[in-house]
Amino acid sequence: MDKDDHTSNNSDRLSSMVDDKKVGVIGIWHLGAVYSACMAELGYQVIGIDDDIDRVNHLNLGIPPVFEPGLKELITSNIERRLLTYTTDLKTIENCSYVMITFDTPVNENDDVDLSSILDSCRKMSTNLKNDTMIIISSQVPVGTCDYIKSIIKQVSPAIEFDIAYCPENLRLGKAIDYFMKPDRIVIGASNIASLDRVEEFLSVITAPKLRMDLRSAEMTKHALNAFLATSISFANEIANLCDEVGADAVSVTNALKSDSRIGQGIPMHPGLAFSGGTLARDLKILAKLGKDNNYDTCLINEVLEVNRRQNSLVIKKLRKIFGKLSGLTVGILGLTYKAGTSTLRRSASLEIIEELTANQITIKAYDPKANPEEVRLHKNFEFLPDPYTVAKGSDALVILTEWQEFTRLDFDLIKAIMKKPVIIDGKNLLNSQMLIQKGFIYSGVGRGKTS
Numbered sequence: 001m002d003k004d005d006h007t008s009n010n011s012d013r014l015s016s017m018v019d020d021k022k023v024g025v026i027g028i029w030h031l032g033a034v035y036s037a038c039m040a041e042l043g044y045q046v047i048g049i050d051d052d053i054d055r056v057n058h059l060n061l062g063i064p065p066v067f068e069p070g071l072k073e074l075i076t077s078n079i080e081r082r083l084l085t086y087t088t089d090l091k092t093i094e095n096c097s098y099v100m101i102t103f104d105t106p107v108n109e110n111d112d113v114d115l116s117s118i119l120d121s122c123r124k125m126s127t128n129l130k131n132d133t134m135i136i137i138s139s140q141v142p143v144g145t146c147d148y149i150k151s152i153i154k155q156v157s158p159a160i161e162f163d164i165a166y167c168p169e170n171l172r173l174g175k176a177i178d179y180f181m182k183p184d185r186i187v188i189g190a191s192n193i194a195s196l197d198r199v200e201e202f203l204s205v206i207t208a209p210k211l212r213m214d215l216r217s218a219e220m221t222k223h224a225l226n227a228f229l230a231t232s233i234s235f236a237n238e239i240a241n242l243c244d245e246v247g248a249d250a251v252s253v254t255n256a257l258k259s260d261s262r263i264g265q266g267i268p269m270h271p272g273l274a275f276s277g278g279t280l281a282r283d284l285k286i287l288a289k290l291g292k293d294n295n296y297d298t299c300l301i302n303e304v305l306e307v308n309r310r311q312n313s314l315v316i317k318k319l320r321k322i323f324g325k326l327s328g329l330t331v332g333i334l335g336l337t338y339k340a341g342t343s344t345l346r347r348s349a350s351l352e353i354i355e356e357l358t359a360n361q362i363t364i365k366a367y368d369p370k371a372n373p374e375e376v377r378l379h380k381n382f383e384f385l386p387d388p389y390t391v392a393k394g395s396d397a398l399v400i401l402t403e404w405q406e407f408t409r410l411d412f413d414l415i416k417a418i419m420k421k422p423v424i425i426d427g428k429n430l431l432n433s434q435m436l437i438q439k440g441f442i443y444s445g446v447g448r449g450k451t452s
Helices: 003-017 030-041 053-060 071-080 090-095 116-128 145-156 176-181 193-205 215-246 250-258 279-293 299-311 314-323 349-359 373-377 388-392 405-409 412-418 433-438
Strands: 022-026 045-049 084-087 096-101 133-137 162-166 186-190 210-213 330-334 363-367 397-400 423-426 442-444
Touching: 022 030, 022 090, 030 045, 030 071, 030 084, 030 176, 045 090, 053 084, 071 084, 071 176, 090 096, 090 116, 096 116, 116 145, 133 145, 133 193, 145 162, 145 215, 162 193, 162 215, 186 193, 186 215, 193 210, 210 215, 215 250, 215 279, 215 299, 279 299, 314 349, 314 397, 314 423, 314 442, 330 349, 330 388, 349 363, 363 388, 388 412, 433 442
Parallel strands: 022 045, 022 096, 045 084, 096 133, 133 162, 186 210, 330 363, 330 397, 397 423, 423 442
Antiparallel strands: 162 186
8 A cells, every 4th residue: 555645645634524633542452552543544633542551552562462463563663653652641531532442352271251351441431521522442352341341431420421433343364454444334233313424424435335323232342253254264273174085085075165156265164273362252251141141042153163162172183093003102293273364373373273282292383474573481391392393303294273374485395304204294385295196295274185
């Protein structure tokens, strides 16, 4: 995107709509960093607010808390344009007509949502809101949360006039800026027409259809979307596991399914490992709890979670099928991050798989091109090495766990020469299986038929 052209295209539009209105963005990690930088790029005066002083200091130097392609450059350019700044001071929202809540909602190890940071910040900011502030919540929250937040603010500041809207985020790690600037659509939930109109006008700088609905329908839309995506992934993996048993190729099967206009190419039907990161599972758990609370058996949701829970055990099953005895093996892991295009290890499938491998007395060496060093240091059950070849040297098997494209360009002749045994388990179906088999590797993908 040409920054100067983009800014000039929006300046006239914003001059009549925004005047000197400022936008506060509260909660700055991946979601908040992208939202604050993109809203500034679109011409708003943005104040990003977070209670982590080190994070704020880094952001003001143009250093985002997590890697996202193009994000560092976007933050830096808008700081230079004086459209973006970061602070720990919640009082700065006093001059903001719009406040966006953009926490990356944390989940525990069971994927149960923790709203404490969001609720605490909303409680604290209540005394700093000015009349007619529009609060836009984009964090992933359970249905009913927006109404609860409104009641919290009213308890603290009963005289304040404000409203709340819910616009669920739809970012994808590694492509977040593009998905923010050019979304398929924007969902706007609010309790009255005036608020829907105001938020739609605020977001009119983004060219996309605006779908208007009430608050709880907007909250439920996010749950339903992620549940559908999760169901698609678990379905593809169930088919892939059957393909492995009967000698069929799940990649060919799912490609054929996606060519059907009733399904389509955009559906995440890629045989591989379990979905992770907490995002999809979070909404499945919320829906399951809603069912339990309302005496409704969510059979499909429960089974999607169960299929997903089992899927990452494929790696150890494949190793056992090839080697028999597991204890004493040395396995190299290529890819640690939650997915390609990001630096975070938070709720990564790789970490879950490594934990299961080490529990079976397997020694683990690992490499990832973008893994956050601070996060890597928190994990003591593997040796982190500087390149893929050091990982491969002396390993009994290599396991691909993140779909970094650089892994497709490795020198596999060299890798075969330095491995103890030429075994590759491709958890992402990333590599050219026929090429590797021709080179003499024992190759096992997911749903690619019998191990070759």
